[in-house]
Amino acid sequence: xxxxxxxxxxxxxxxxxxxxxxxxxxxxxxxxxxxxxxxxxxxxxxxxxxxxxxxxxxxxxxxxxxxxxxxxxxxxxxxxxxxxxxxxxxxxxxxxxxxxxxxxxxxxxxxxxxxxxxxxxxxxxxx
Amino acid sequence: xxxxxxxxxxxxxxxxxxxxxxxxxxxxxxxxxxxxxxxxxxxxxxxxxxxxxxxxxxxxxxxxxxxxxxxxxxxxxxxxxxxxxxxxxxxxxxxxxxxxxxxxxxxxxxxxxxxxxxxxxxxxxxxxxxxxxxxxxxxxxxxxxxxxxxxxxxxxxxxxxxxxxxxxxxxxxxxxxxxxxxxxxxxxxxxxxxxxxxxxxxxxxxxxxxxxxxxxxxxxxxxxxxxxxxxxxxxxxxxxxxxxxxxxxxxxxxxxxxxxxxxxxxxxxxxxxxxxxxxxxxxxxxxxxxxxxxxxxxxxxxxxxxxxxxxxxxxxxxxxxxxxxxxxxxxxxxxxxxxxxxxxxxxxxxxxxxxxxxxxxxxxxxxxxxxxxxxxxxxxxxxxxxxxxxxxxxxxxxxxxxxxxxxxxxxxxxxxxxxxxxxxxxxxxxxxxxxxxxxxxxxxxxxxxxxxxxxxxxxxxxxxxxxxxxxxxxxxxxxxxxxxxxxxxxxxxxxxxxxxxxxxxxxxxxxxxxxxxxxxxxxxxxxxxxxxxxxxxxxxxxxxxxxxxxxxxxxxxxxxxx
Numbered sequence: 001x002x003x004x005x006x007x008x009x010x011x012x013x014x015x016x017x018x019x020x021x022x023x024x025x026x027x028x029x030x031x032x033x034x035x036x037x038x039x040x041x042x043x044x045x046x047x048x049x050x051x052x053x054x055x056x057x058x059x060x061x062x063x064x065x066x067x068x069x070x071x072x073x074x075x076x077x078x079x080x081x082x083x084x085x086x087x088x089x090x091x092x093x094x095x096x097x098x099x100x101x102x103x104x105x106x107x108x109x110x111x112x113x114x115x116x117x118x119x120x121x122x123x124x125x126x127x
Numbered sequence: 128x129x130x131x132x133x134x135x136x137x138x139x140x141x142x143x144x145x146x147x148x149x150x151x152x153x154x155x156x157x158x159x160x161x162x163x164x165x166x167x168x169x170x171x172x173x174x175x176x177x178x179x180x181x182x183x184x185x186x187x188x189x190x191x192x193x194x195x196x197x198x199x200x201x202x203x204x205x206x207x208x209x210x211x212x213x214x215x216x217x218x219x220x221x222x223x224x225x226x227x228x229x230x231x232x233x234x235x236x237x238x239x240x241x242x243x244x245x246x247x248x249x250x251x252x253x254x255x256x257x258x259x260x261x262x263x264x265x266x267x268x269x270x271x272x273x274x275x276x277x278x279x280x281x282x283x284x285x286x287x288x289x290x291x292x293x294x295x296x297x298x299x300x301x302x303x304x305x306x307x308x309x310x311x312x313x314x315x316x317x318x319x320x321x322x323x324x325x326x327x328x329x330x331x332x333x334x335x336x337x338x339x340x341x342x343x344x345x346x347x348x349x350x351x352x353x354x355x356x357x358x359x360x361x362x363x364x365x366x367x368x369x370x371x372x373x374x375x376x377x378x379x380x381x382x383x384x385x386x387x388x389x390x391x392x393x394x395x396x397x398x399x400x401x402x403x404x405x406x407x408x409x410x411x412x413x414x415x416x417x418x419x420x421x422x423x424x425x426x427x428x429x430x431x432x433x434x435x436x437x438x439x440x441x442x443x444x445x446x447x448x449x450x451x452x453x454x455x456x457x458x459x460x461x462x463x464x465x466x467x468x469x470x471x472x473x474x475x476x477x478x479x480x481x482x483x484x485x486x487x488x489x490x491x492x493x494x495x496x497x498x499x500x501x502x503x504x505x506x507x508x509x510x511x512x513x514x515x516x517x518x519x520x521x522x523x524x525x526x527x528x529x530x531x532x533x534x535x536x537x538x539x540x541x542x543x544x545x546x547x548x549x550x551x552x553x554x555x556x557x558x559x560x561x562x563x564x565x566x567x568x569x570x571x572x573x574x575x576x577x578x579x580x581x582x583x584x585x586x587x588x589x590x591x592x593x594x595x596x597x598x599x600x601x602x603x604x605x606x607x608x609x610x611x612x613x614x615x616x617x618x619x620x621x622x623x624x625x626x627x628x629x630x631x632x633x634x635x636x637x638x639x640x641x642x643x644x645x646x647x648x649x650x651x652x653x654x655x656x657x658x659x660x661x662x663x664x665x666x667x668x669x670x671x672x673x674x675x676x677x678x679x680x681x682x683x684x685x686x687x688x689x
Binding site: 071 | 259
């Protein structure tokens with residue numbers, strides 16, 4: 001039997017706009033992925049700990065309060081320290097276009113700003 | 128009938144674009160909320176409607192047409208714009224800029240750490256200080272925000288709805304007192320709606336019982352001491368933004384308001400002494416007629432609820448007063464200038480819906496914090512509506528429209544059904560404890576997303592008429608410099624060292640003692656005293672939380688120093 005793709009979805013920080021990430025969790029589940037839902041109000045330490053413990057294939061992060069440029073590097077650094085520098089990281093939410101390249105330089109594989117078609121997100125994350 | 132196969136074929140054949148555009152017609156013949164809309168409405172749709180009983184003149188019960196007899200002829204709606212970003216001095220500067228552009232009222236936005244009641248140097252605040260609003264860790268910050276603003280002349284809306292609302296409210300009072308202004312003269316509004324904010328932010332710092340207790344403290348205090356202060360602005364807007372529909376917006380907002388009103392009455396406050404100072408914060412979304420109908424339905428229903436269900440006897444207690452915020456969720460980052468049009472239409476619906484104040488979104492909000500230019504445009508949008516279009520010249524100009532009156536009835540009926548369901552559960556607090564509200568919100572969001580994905584709902588520039596998002600420029604983006612946070616953390620640490628520790632300890636002890644005395648002890652005065660000696664919001668919230676048997680820190684990281 002083919003192993004189902006395990007995806008950790010989490011929303012770091014104090015912001016609670018979790019409709020987007022919840023919708024994506026549901027859509028990925030429908031597409032056959034196994035979702036580890038990290039939820040909201042989680043710290044980079046908690047997220048990376050879960051990523052390692054749950055041995056996930058991908059990490060999806062959602063941001064809506066412009067903390068992505070502060071939090072993403074911390075998560076990337078912690079992933080490397082914990083031996084999971086290989087993990088594919090995808091970022092979604094309220095991401096200005098000019099930040100996309102910045103995030104990619106930090107090691108983010110792809111970004112999906114608000115208004116991105118759900119199909120595009122699922123297609124990318126299920127590859 | 129539209130033929131879906133044919134449409135797909137047409138989409139493929141781009142050369143047929145002209146012909147296709149010529150034959151386009153509406154596909155979704157329902158309102159935003161999903162109510163079917165007919166070809167045409169006639170007097171048959173208003174059977175059983177009694178003008179005097181159900182509609183009446185503006186200013187007369189049940190206020191369907193407006194709460195004032197001459198509406199905007201007496202006074203325009205309040206053009207309210209708000210600010211709160213970066214450092215306190217930046218916010219202060221923006222507020223003064225807005226004043227110079229002709230706004231009639233301010234709103235002050237706070238950042239997420241403030242909403243949560245944690246100080247700027249709390250580990251969870253990292254990256255969030257001064258971002259979504261101004262950071263108000265201590266009284267010093269509020270002093271800086273309000274510097275040079277005449278508190279005895281201006282009407283300020285403090286937009287902090289979480290359990291921290293009393294602390295922000297008390298910061299405002301403390302600044303006034305320190306300037307020698309009697310707080311009984313202050314005019315303004317405190318959002319004071321912690322129940323709604325469980326669905327928007329800070330669920331962990333908004334336990335239901337403590338939230339309602341503190342909300343009632345403000346009501347009780349204002350009833351006794353602050354005649355010009357509006358005690359609650361019940362926020363149905365934020366809940367609507369999650370994707371719920373127009374009747375749900377009314378029902379959730381009203382059930383939350385009833386929760387505070389009933390608790391205040393249980394504490395012995397006479398409903399007619401405070402009900403007229405409860406207002407609502409509603410959305411003006413993109414379905415033009417439905418939003419106008421919603422506001423009319425809300426006015427009629429609130430009047431009935433207050434008179435018949437709650438038993439208020441003063442007609443002023445029956446009036447649904449509403450501040451409107453145009454729907455941020457209707458704005459899109461793609462082709463951002465399109466948002467200018469959306470905002471104008473939504474603001475027009477609010478005016479025709481007869482509201483008391485309007486806050487227009489800025490068109491760049493889906494991308495970043497509003498710039499000075501975009502915020503000026505938001506003010507100008509309202510000024511054009513007020514001064515050029517003539518829409519303010521008569522009360523409820525669309526009243527009597529067969530379609531609008533019919534839609535008003537439909538929305539009211541649907542809202543009544545939802546309110547009855549919530550009341551049968553034991554009211555809004557119970558519906559929240561059972562997570563019934565959460566489920567309803569989740570279902571609505573999923574439904575909305577599916578409708579957009581399937582193109583049942585067309586959003587221009589998003590799922591139709593796109594130009595390829597990645598190539599578009601988003602213009603200049605307002606950024607919060609990272610120094611904002613480091614500077615504020617340094618300020619907070621400095622403040623902690625400089626203040627009189629014994630005085631802080633005494634004030635915190637007094638607050639704790641009072642909070643331990645039980646739910647009906649009003650904490651407003653001890654909070655003001657603690658703020659004046661520069662106890663921080665984290666210390667004040669933590670002390671109250673501990674006295675109520677909760678952890679000092681909602682994140683369980685910090686412990687009380689006192």
